[in-house]
Amino acid sequence: MISGAPASGKGTQCEMIVQKFGLVHISTGDLLRSEVAAGSEIGNQAKEYMNSGRLVPDEVVTTMVIGRLSRDDAKEKGWLLDGFPRSFAQAQSLEKMKIPDIFIALDVPDEILIDRCVGRRLDPETGKIYHIKNFPPETEEVKARLITRADDTEEKAYIHYLYRMTR
Structure with missing residues (x-):
């Protein structure tokens, strides 16, 4: 696990x-x-x-x-x-x-998690995950179809961060 x-x-x-x-x-x-x-x-x-x-x-x-x-x-x-x-x-x-x-x-430190989360992108055709800075797509064609998953928004990342701070 x-x-x-x-x-x-x-x-x-x-x-x-x-x-x-x-x-x-x-x-x-x-x-x-x-x-x-x-x-x-x-x-x-x-x-x-x-x-x-x-x-x-x-x-x-x-x-x-x-x-x-x-x-x-x-x-x-x-x-x-x-x-x-x-x-x-x-x-x-x-x-x-x-x-x-x-x-x-x-x-992983919270600041890094937030950066990774908000920069993450999904290729809806292949299911492959990219990061706009750390792991960009191989081609412009792939880049053009990338989407942000609903749970990878800055708002959700900060909510998770605040939750961790209150534990």
């Missing part, structure tokens, strides 16, 4: 770990976006929370993760959880399932 704040580098580290060990990368963010895009019942539940800027409840996220862990590829190859668990209740759900508890936590 790998954890860290948004834009801490979880996806980058996961890519390298998955490539080296042949694991299935299971990202809660990707699962949520996929279920919402598919218009599934659980995706529609999640969408209501996401659109209003609220956290998706633990039960919804846990159901998605457990469903993904039960697929054949994850059972056969092994898996790397990205961004889960994020709460005590989610951790308890893993404990009940007797999930191994090897855990990597990425700790």
